[in-house]
Amino acid sequence: MAVSAPDPREVRTASVEEMRRLRLPLPPSHFPLVWEPGDEVELRPTAEIEARAAILHVVLARCFGMPAQAAMSWLLGSHLVDLVTPPEWQFVMGGRGDHRSFVLHHDAVYALAWLLGLSKHLDPEQPADDRLIELLPNLPAGETFLQWRSRSLAAPRSPVEAAAVLDFYYCLDWGYLEAERIGAPLPGLIDANAIGQRRWALEWAVMFRGPYHDPPAGWEEVDLST
Template sequence: MNRLGLPLPPAEYPLVWEPGDEVELRSTSELEARTAVLHLIMARCFGMTPDTAMSWLLASHLVETVTPPEWEFVTAGKGDHRSFVLHHDALFALCWVLGLTRQLDPTAPSDQRLLGVLPNLTAGETFVDWRSRILAAPRDPAEVAALLDFHYCLDWGYLEAERLGAPLPGLIDANAIGQRRWALEWAVVFRGPYHDPPGGWEEVDLST
C-alpha cells in the first residue's frame, strides 16, 4: 500500500480471516462456470442477442448457474448495464485464479490477450469444449487468499484516495479493484468458527 502511495486502512479495520481458519477454493468446475457466465454477460453487454446467449447457455448446460439479476439481463436486457460491464474486472480476477493469466496488477487494466483463452462464443464453442481446451490449473488457495487480503485493503485505499481527491497509482479506479475483490471473495472459501458456509455470487459482501 505504501509503495502504491495509497492511504492505509485504520488499525481497527476488520480481518479477512482469523488465526486457525482453513482456506480452500471453490471447485474448478464452479470457477470455470462462473468465468464462462461472466464472459457471456460481457458479450451481451456488447451486442450478443438474447436468443444467441440463451442457445449457448442451453448447449453448455449452464442455465442453473446464472443468477436472477443476470438472467433478467441476459434474456431481456433488464438491469444496470453499466454494472454488468464492470464485471470485466471480476472476470479478469477469476482468470487469474484459474491460472489463465500470469498476474493481477493492481495498477493495470486487464490483459486483453485473455480473449483468446475464454470461450469462443462467436464460433459456438461450448462450455465442455472450452474446459477441454484450456485445462485450467487453479492457483494454490493460500496464494489466492493472500491476494484477496491485499485487495481487501486496496479496496479501502482506492475508495479513500478517490474521496480525498488524491492521485491513483495506475490506470484503473476503485470500481475495478472492487470487482476484482468481488471475484476473489467468491472464489476463496474459509473454514472456521466465524465463517458462514460459502454463499452465492450475489451474496458477496463488499460493505467493509
C-alpha cells in the same frame, strides 16, 4: 481440499506494505482481518469457477451486442442455465438491469481467470490482460463450455496464494475508495470500480473454514460493504 490458512497478521502486514509502496491511503489499525489464526482455506471447485467465468463472459457479450437468443442457446447447450443468477438472467434474456454494472464485470472475469491460472498477474496498477478474450470461450465460433475447458487446461492457484491476494484486494478496495474520496492520485490505470470487481470475484472463490465464517455466499450475496 482445505489447507491451513497463512498467518493473517503477517499477510496483512505485507498487504499494507504494498499499499504504502503504491502510495495509497492505508487502512486504519482496527481494519478487520479477513480470517483468523487457525482457519482453513480452499478454493471453490475448478468447474464452478470456470462456470462463473463463462457466465459472466456471456453477460459481457450481451452488453456488446450478442443477441439474447444466441446467449440463451449457448447457456442451454453448455448446461449452465441453473448457475445463472436471477439478475443475470433478466439481463441476458431481456436486457433488464444496470447495463453499466454488468460491463464492470470485465474485471471480475479477469480475477477469475487469474484464479484459474489462465492469466499471469492480477496487478492493481494494470488493466486486464489484452489477451483475456482469447482465454475465454469463443462464443462467435460456437465453442461450448466443455470444449473451452478442454482447451484452457486450468491450473488453479494455491488457496494460500489466493487468500493473500484476497487480503491485499480487501485493503486495496478501502484504499482506492479513500483515495478517490479525498482526491488523491491513483497508482495505476484502473479505478476503484475495477478493484471492487476483482475483490468480488476473490471473495466469492476463496472459502474459509473456521468458527467465525458463515457458509460460502452465492455470487449475488458477496458482501463488499466493509
